[in-house]
Structure formats: structure tokens, C-alpha cells
Amino acid sequence: MELHSTPPADGVIAAAVEMPEPDVHVVTSSGMLIPAHSKILASASPVLESIIERPQKRRSSDRNIPILGVPYDAVPVFIQFLYSRKCTEEQMEKFGIHLLALAHVYSVPQLKQRCTRGLAQRLTVDNVVDVFQLARLCNAPDLRLKCMKLLSNNFKAVAETEGWKFLQNHDPYLELEILQFIDEAESRRKMRRRRREQQSLYIQLSEAMDCLEHICSEGCTSVGPSDMDLSKHKGPCSKFSTCHGLQLLIKHFGTCMKRVNGGCLRCKRMWQLFRLHSSICGQPDECRVPLCRKSIWNCIS
Ligand SMILES: [Zn+2]
Ligand SMILES: [Zn+2]
Ligand SMILES: [Zn+2]
CATH class of the missing domain: 3.30.710.10 (Potassium Channel Kv1.1; Chain A)
Structure with a gap:
């Protein structure tokens, strides 16, 4: 023929x-x-x-x-x-x-x-196991990585396919390799999430620190240094979105009867912010943030 x-x-x-x-x-x-x-x-x-x-x-x-x-x-x-x-x-x-x-x-x-x-x-959920095996045999690392990603993102659906069941029965080492990758990918995802959370906490804190200095040195709508005329600060603060909340917290800290020792959570939060400020303050001698001088903190802590 x-x-x-x-x-x-x-x-x-x-x-x-x-x-x-x-x-x-x-x-x-x-x-x-x-x-x-x-x-x-x-x-x-x-x-x-x-x-x-x-x-x-x-x-x-x-x-x-x-x-x-x-x-x-x-x-x-x-x-x-x-x-x-x-x-x-x-x-x-x-x-x-x-x-x-x-x-x-x-x-x-x-x-x-x-x-x-x-x-x-x-690549689909249905063909990914076959393509993965082939990519491995044919030494195609890019394709192999793509398969691994699809596998780990859609593992539940892939585990239902004929291809996966066949692999489980015929190539336990490959199955193990895939499961390990999925496990590592999950750890990487968790680590990234944790890092993101830490970064956002850091950004929040660093903004709170700037805002605290702004309130204590320039004064804002309702809180400021005693020698400052606050009446010229009208309307909501234009510099920090957290300014109003922080001013309320400072006012509360000044008047609360329970205080930190009495278990007041708002006072505790304010206390932590003052303390954090004092640990990073670059000019403790001229600083107008209350309780800033390190010596005071050294005594208290
Ligand atoms: Zn402000
Ligand atoms: Zn309080
Ligand atoms: Zn300071």
C-alpha cells in the first residue's frame, strides 16, 4: 500500500x-x-x-x-x-x-x-496527567511546570479523572512527586499570604506612627500640642485617613478611668502605639509625642 x-x-x-x-x-x-x-x-x-x-x-x-x-x-x-x-x-x-x-x-x-x-x-483537567507524564519523558520542563500548576490548582477535579487513577495504579513514584509539589505549592501560598498580612500590618503601623507625630507636633482637628490653636483645623484631616480615629484614641487615653492596668483594650492599643513610637523615634529630645523619651520607657518597662 x-x-x-x-x-x-x-x-x-x-x-x-x-x-x-x-x-x-x-x-x-x-x-x-x-x-x-x-x-x-x-x-x-x-x-x-x-x-x-x-x-x-x-x-x-x-x-x-x-x-x-x-x-x-x-x-x-x-x-x-x-x-x-x-x-x-x-x-x-x-x-x-x-x-x-x-x-x-x-x-x-x-x-x-x-x-x-x-x-x-x-491543557485541561482531563488531559493534564497524560501531558505531564509525556513532558517528563520528553524532558520538556516548561510544559511540565505548567502541568504541575494546573494539577495543584485543580487537584480535586484531576483526582477524579481516569488519567489520575491510571497513574496511581501504575506509577506511584510519579504520584508521589505530584503530591509533594502540591504540598510545597500550598506551603508557598501560605507563606505568601503570611508575608502579605505582615506587610499590610507594617504599612498600617507605619502610617499610624506618621499620624501620631502629625497630631502631636502639628495638631489636627481636635487634638494637638497645648500651644497650638486647633480652631484653624477645620473638617476631616486631609493627611491621614486614620487621623480621626487616632485622635479619639488619644483623647480616650487621656481620660479613661480603667487605664491599661484596669484591662482597657483601647488604652492598651494607645499604649502600644506610644511605645512603638518611642522605640523608633529619631529625635527623642525635641519630640512632642507624649511619653516619648526612652528613659521614661526604660523605667516603665
Ligand atoms: Zn490629622
Ligand atoms: Zn481606656
Ligand atoms: Zn518621639
Whole structure:
């Protein structure tokens, strides 16, 4: 049986006009023969080159190169890529994983890149386990990482798929590797969340510190140094969104009967802010924030 591969692109046909007759046949798993030019195959793939240059056992004008292990109809697409360096989106959709395997086995880096990209775009919960296994076999780290991310973000759904169940039964080491990655990804997520929370706390505190200095040195709408005329500060504070709340807290601290020792939480919060200020204050001698001088704190604490 002799079948021709999918019709090559226009440019290839134009080039084929001046091309010599095909001198080899690629044989697929179904026995289909695809005529091809040994020079083109050899220049596109070092593995095919070494097969072509291998001395033949039998003297024969027909040279057959078997390309097996993938569905027969993926092979013409592979050969077409060796000629044109192109394959369509439909071909990628239909034969992507087989083309990646062929690209790896026959060392065709351009096709490997194309497949890595194409398969990454088409990753789904249903195919991710298969693609992951292939990416691992074919040494495609980018694709492998994409699979891992999809796996760890959608693990519940992936665990229901046939692919995952098959993997559990046949490749426990790979299963372990995936579970470890998911575990680490979860720890990384937690760590990032904690860091974000710490950062936002730090920002809040640092704004509270600036606001405290602003109130105690410039004065604001209802609290300020005793020598300051507060009547000129009209309306809500334009500098700090927390200013009003902090002024209420300072006023409370000045008048509360329970105080910190009596267990007042608002006083405790104000106390902590004063204390934090005193620990970072750059000019304790001129500072107008109450209770700032370090010596006082040293006595109290
Ligand atoms: Zn203010
Ligand atoms: Zn209080
Ligand atoms: Zn101070």
C-alpha cells in the first residue's frame, strides 16, 4: 500500500517542482508508506540522519525508514513539519502529544518548542496527567511546570479523572512527586499570604506612627500640642485617613478611668502605639509625642 501524506503547503509544492524524486519511504505502524527525500529528513533530524547514513544490510534501491509507536496518521504531519517547519492548529489539536514524542525521539527542537507551546495552551483537567507524564519523558520542563500548576490548582477535579487513577495504579513514584509539589505549592501560598498580612500590618503601623507625630507636633482637628490653636483645623484631616480615629484614641487615653492596668483594650492599643513610637523615634529630645523619651520607657518597662 502506498499512500501520500497530507498535501504539503503551497510553498512546499513550489519547491517540490525542482525537487528530485523521493529516494526513501517512511513506514508507519499501519504499513502506510510515505515517500520522502533523505536529504531533507537528514537535515531536519540528526537521529534520522544517522539512520539514513547507516550502511544497509541488503542492497536495495528502496530504503524504508520505520517511524512507529505513534498513530499512523500522526507520521505524515511529522514529515510535513520536517519539510515546511509548520503545522496547523488542527494538527496540533489532534496530534500534539504524538508530535511532541516524535520531536523528542528524533531531536527536532523547533517542533518540540511548537508542541510545548501548543500543548500548554490546550491543557485541561482531563488531559493534564497524560501531558505531564509525556513532558517528563520528553524532558520538556516548561510544559511540565505548567502541568504541575494546573494539577495543584485543580487537584480535586484531576483526582477524579481516569488519567489520575491510571497513574496511581501504575506509577506511584510519579504520584508521589505530584503530591509533594502540591504540598510545597500550598506551603508557598501560605507563606505568601503570611508575608502579605505582615506587610499590610507594617504599612498600617507605619502610617499610624506618621499620624501620631502629625497630631502631636502639628495638631489636627481636635487634638494637638497645648500651644497650638486647633480652631484653624477645620473638617476631616486631609493627611491621614486614620487621623480621626487616632485622635479619639488619644483623647480616650487621656481620660479613661480603667487605664491599661484596669484591662482597657483601647488604652492598651494607645499604649502600644506610644511605645512603638518611642522605640523608633529619631529625635527623642525635641519630640512632642507624649511619653516619648526612652528613659521614661526604660523605667516603665
Ligand atoms: Zn490629622
Ligand atoms: Zn481606656
Ligand atoms: Zn518621639
